[in-house]
Amino acid sequence: MTSDTDYTFEGWVAHDPSSVDGKMKWETYTPKPFTDSDIDIKVTHCGVCGTDLSSLRSGWKPADYPIVVGHEIVGHVVRVGANVKDVKLGDRVGVGAQSGSCLRSDCKSCSSDNEQHCPNELTSTYDSRYKDGSKAYGGYSRYWRGPASFAFKIPDGVPSEIAAPLLCGGLTVYAPLVNNGAGPGVRVAVAGFGGLGHLAVLFAKTLGCEKVVAISRSPSKRDDALRMGADDYIATAEDDKWHTKHARSFDLIISTISGAGFPLDQYLSLLDVKGNLIQVGAPEDPMPAFSAFSLIMGDRKVGGSMIGSRKQGREMLELVAKTDLKSWVQVRPMSEANQVIQDMDKGKARYRYVLQNE
Incomplete structure (x- = not known):
């Protein structure tokens, strides 16, 4: 017809x-x-x-x-x-x-x-x-x-x-969340709080994750993130020790970062033992190098997800x-x-x- x-x-x-x-x-x-x-x-x-x-x-x-x-x-x-x-x-x-x-x-x-x-x-x-x-x-x-x-x-x-x-945007963050067990008892960080990042926060909270934290350079989006349900917000430009203070705090990181200067080693340090960082942002430049020990010492993994x-x-x-x-x-x-x-x-x-x- x-x-x-x-x-x-x-x-x-x-x-x-x-x-x-x-x-x-x-x-x-x-x-x-x-x-x-x-x-x-x-x-x-x-x-x-x-x-x-x-x-x-x-x-x-x-x-x-x-x-x-x-x-x-x-x-x-x-x-x-x-x-x-x-x-x-x-x-x-x-x-x-x-x-x-x-x-x-x-x-x-x-x-x-x-x-x-x-x-x-x-x-x-x-x-x-x-x-x-x-x-x-x-x-x-x-x-x-x-x-x-x-x-x-x-x-x-x-x-x-x-x-x-x-x-x-929604499917791009929903899929890696559910594929990596997001739900009760799972602590999730969202690296990069923009179009993809805000959807990742919304879905992580909707899926019932134990803790959901948004991470961005500027503190300007903190109030928005908390209104969306984030339990905390880390502004990396405010404190150069942010990665040390929050070390081993998360089971899963959804990274929406696509800009230059991505400190991957520091983000990996946020993962607890056997934690996963899943990259969904698609930068036009190559991903930064990182130390193998960032993975080995915590039995961590880095992966990717496409839509x-x-x-x-x-x-x-x-x-x-x-x-x-x-x-x-x-x-x-x-x-x-x-x-x-x-x-x-x-x-x-x-x-x-x-x-x-x-």
């Missing part, structure tokens, strides 16, 4: 790295060819992620310009492919950072709910290409097209502007609906996207910008 398709795909198109300086252009573009497995979404909201800025400036790799960024997409389904069974016209759905994988039964990753690590056909929601070579475009736009299998139904009662940041599976995304959204968890967002008009990404780059977000189509 399909609707009429008398609409045009248009959005904020980036043509070169200068786009991150507020030089995206509102233009029409050609989406992937519509298939029987696809849906079209009329976008109402799209969260602004740090990944958007890195992609716009070709920070990790040369971007496949032209691109349309945005992978925290919420809207309503306006077209449904003939083979789509679980999504219907009018449904409110969301799309996160991934929009495709092979989903084959003989794929070890896809068959074990780890499709975000598919080695065969991994498609990001933007700055990526589908198997047929067509480009994937994101949600700084009026409409989005892609496989229905990577769309999440948004539960009733969860506002669209609250849901949008969860689809990448999460579709199964975890559904579980996360159910938890949010059940507990009324609220991401802290600032809604801005889609027309202001160029200014919003500049404000994001300057660290002004408190704590996630969400673009809304007028």
Whole structure:
């Protein structure tokens, strides 16, 4: 079943790295060819992620310009492919950072709910290409097209502007929390208190962790962190002995840090015996070196996590609906996207910008 398709795909198109300086252009573009497995979404909201800025400036790799960024997409389904069974016209759905994988039964990753690590056909929601070579475009736009299998139904009662940041940022911190046993009796530190960090605090508290502490350089966000439920806040710029005072205080650290000067040895010293540090921030520069003894002396581990599976995304959204968890967002008009990404780059977000189509 399909609707009429008398609409045009248009959005904020980036043509070169200068786009991150507020030089995206509102233009029409050609989406992937519509298939029987696809849906079209009329976008109402799209969260602004740090990944958007890195992609716009070709920070990790040369971007496949032209691109349309945005992978925290919420809207309503306006077209449904003939083979789509679980999504219907009018449904409110969301799309996160991934929009495709092979989903084959003989794929070890896809068959074990780890499709975000598919080695065969991994498609990001933007700055990526589908198997047929067509480009994937994101949600700084009026409409989005892609496989229905990577769309999440948004539960009733969860506002669209609250849901949008969860689809990448929320899942990025929820998955490593649950994968590493976050819950009663577990002490969690969140390194870096921004868009990802505030969501990590909210989820760690919602999961019932024994102690949740936010760590950031500046003390300016302390009151916000405590209002979100953090049990304590460590401002590293206030005391150069912070890592000594809090040594062996945590079982798990979720690191959202992506800036330069990450003192990894000092953060590792915060872990108790057999503690884990999981890196989810994706810096454009290499991770800093650290002493092997920072791991050996406490039988500690350093790991990483990339978004999460579709199964975890559904579980996360159910938890949010059940507990009324609220991401802290600032809604801005889609027309202001160029200014919003500049404000994001300057660290002004408190704590996630969400673009809304007028």
